[in-house]
Amino acid sequence: MILTHLTSEANYTWLHYRNGQKHLTARTLKFYETTFPSFIRIHKNALVNPAFISRIEPPSTQNALGLVILHSGKELTISRRRWLLIAPQLMPYINERSS
Numbered sequence: 237m238i239l240t241h242l243t244s245e246a247n248y249t250w251l252h253y254r255n256g257q258k259h260l261t262a263r264t265l266k267f268y269e270t271t272f273p274s275f276i277r278i279h280k281n282a283l284v285n286p287a288f289i290s291r292i293e294p295p296s297t298q299n300a301l302g303l304v305i306l307h308s309g310k311e312l313t314i315s316r317r318r319w320l321l322i323a324p325q326l327m328p329y330i331n332e333r334s335s
Contacts, residue, residue, distance in 0.1 A: 240288040240306055242268050244281040254288070256308075276325055278304055279315045292326050295319060 238254045244265040251259045251268075268283060269275070275283040284304055293303040295316065302314035304326070314322065 238285075239272070239275075240285050240308065241310070241312060242272075242275070242283040252310075254308075276322055278318060278322060279313055282312050284312060286326065289326065292323070294323070 237257070239251055240254050241252045242265060243250045243252065245260075247262070247264055249261050249263050249265050249268055251261060253259075265277075265281065265283060269277055272283065272285075275285050278284050284306070288306045288308070290305045290307045290309075292314075293305065295302045295314075299316065301316060302319050302323075304312045304314060306312070
């Protein structure tokens, strides 16, 4: 099964799979951040597999949140503090799909 993204809930992490299933584990998101180095931390509670990103919606204002939209239609927020750091990491994946 292929992971699309991971979300945290306290000291637990939900693993979200391409087929729509999810699995709760007793590991922190930080553990998975090192386990899956190609995944991108977009928020304190979310890691995303860039292979499943459909598009990015940048924040509309300085105080707004950005969005990562997965191929499934699932929307994940990008924290304001991380936006400037991760936007350059995400752009190559978006450009590959529009070519």
